[in-house]
Amino acid sequence: MSASQVLVLAKAPTPGRVKTRLCPPCTPEQAARIAAAALADTLDTVTTAAAASRILVVDGDHPAPPGWATLTQRGDSLGDRLANAFADTWAPGTPTVLIGMDTPQLAVSHLDVARGLLGTAGGPDAVLGPATDGGWWTLGLRDPGHATVLRTIATSTATTGRRTLDALRRRGLRVHLMPELCDVDTASDARAVAALCPPQSRFARAVAAEVPVPASVAR
Template identity: 85%
Template sequence: MSAPRVLVLAKAPAPGRVKTRLCPPCTPEQAARIAAAALADTLDTVTTAAASSRVLVLDGDYLAPAGWAMLTQRGGSLGDRLANAFADSRTPGTPAVLIGMDTPQLAADHLDTARELLGTPGGPDAVLGPATDGGWWTLGLRDPGHATVLRTIATSTASTGRRTLIALRRRGLRVHLMPRLRDVDTAADAHAVATLCPPESRFARAVATDVPLPVVVAR
């Protein structure tokens, strides 16, 4: 079996359209810079990981790195857009691993582990990375056709990850759980995740510049 295709589902970092939960304390322009840094770091990490191909599945207008393919997100709900990302990039016999742009602490080792698991005969049929907010940060499928289950699962809830795991297992899939990572949604998330990134990362620098530290009120 070939190395997996890696998909990055992302939204172009335009003010007012991304990271709106950072506002306040951030302005829409600051939030967009945070999103741009997170996306750039994520794309850099995926570029260094082994993959049969790399696809940026985009909502909006953004220039993909050299050697990347581009797809436009298709569908209304996030569940449909996730399922369509797998379907629109599917090649028979090629596993697919999808991540988003909200975990800039992602390391190439995470993706290499998913590749090894999905490429091992007798290994798991799927890998799922739970997020601390109850969602998930990655889904890898030996057969991307199984992503159709995502169309029926409510996203952005505290039970999205658990429901995804249940749905995959109901299809008879063997699922390996990846390490739990924290998504960047709020200012507190941004500061916590920045500490997990290399100091020279775009995201860590952007957070230091554009995300005010929480104010602690003495009592």
């Protein structure tokens, strides 16, 4: 198996700039604390997973764990920032797996499978993890140069994942689909994902503390 690297694309958890779709019912400060917990759990998982290198590709100012590299996001659109994350960390012969900070239920086994597939001779050229909202939660590429397709794909739509898969296949790539995961965008997403996390995870504790209980439940 060849060496591989893992990128985490993230936004510094600043009130008013992250998880804005949690507001309401959350305040911007509550949403930021939930985002911070999701990012912390994600970084912990990636730190535990085997990888040749781990890189936090961040919008804003946020520290990376010890042993990680940090890279500032570059580009105006999300598609450009994603493509640039692959381009700016490109290393000859090194497959790259990119994830975001919105799936704190991510397990080490997810990363191990993605890395193993890309690092095995005769394996797929790409791995893509679809999200329940129509997007994707991970993209791994044996040759990160193929990430250029992301520049022309509209993000945050119900067809983003399908269009990404189609674009990769049009380039002749063999794509392995990973399990579907739920991104955290809304309060209902946060509750659903928290239920999938260990009870003492930062994210599960943050959701319990910061997401108001619906009035219909609180009665």
